[in-house]
Amino acid sequence: MKFSVTVTLKKDVLDPQGKVVQDTLQNLGMDNLKNIRQGKYFEIELNDTNQNKAEKKVDDMCKKLLANLIIEDYKVNKI
């Protein structure tokens, strides 16, 4: 079973990297850019067959290591 995890900075945390990417894209002539936030992406494969259990495991992984909940949010999707 395979899941994707996206970790991004919380809305109210300044994302200087995203800001620089946005500024650079604007310099390249890509206008009408409203906002860019940079994040991290993980693909996680598990041997489990029970989806509920597997989702719980991935959630636990996010909480314990993949995301720092003080500054980051995460989203899990089955793929």
Add this chain to the structure above:
Amino acid sequence: MNSSVIVFPGSNCDRDIAIALEKMQFKNQMVWHKETKLPKSDLIVVPGGFSYGDYLRSGAIAGKSLIINEVIKAANDGCLVLGICNGFQILTETGLLKGVLLRNQNLKFINKDVNIKVINNDTKFSNKYKKDQVLKINIAHNEGNYFTNPNHLKELNNENLIAFRYCDENGVVNKDSNPNGSLENIAGIFNSKKNILGMMPHPERMVDNLISNTDGVNLFSSLLN
């Protein structure tokens, strides 16, 4: 006084801190991160560097390493713990210190000597300094921009848990004297019991006039006091 310096793959200030501790007559031992037991220690130092290549987030992997469980146990039992630079980042990842060190606001690695002000000198780590004393200490980091939630920030101020703030040479704390965007110019904090200090500046680099200055010496002599 017995000290232990924890060594991770990628630590690079471990020898510097060991030399500083030995110079100050600590009986020091180096402890590899795969150990599961700590030698008897009055002080544990988590040194600077790039533990595990800063993979995932600075300090995130080291914060879950085998030896860290022992460090957490010892810290909860009252052992003195000092985290410098990457060590500070690791301590926040373990939860021993609250908050987080974000990327420097200017997105640059900053390596320079900066001024910091002693805010609380009534602790095991700072009793040999004078309150509001201005020190010149080296910083060398990419993620030193301290951030925490408003409630914890209030607690830091009300409980006198801020150890150092970045300032100019006259002790003025303002935006211009803030090198990395750190919240309220915070350069170092204590936990609520004040047995744990995390700081971004490197006191171990300031113990010899031959290479820098001696502004870091009193941190170590405070511990011996």
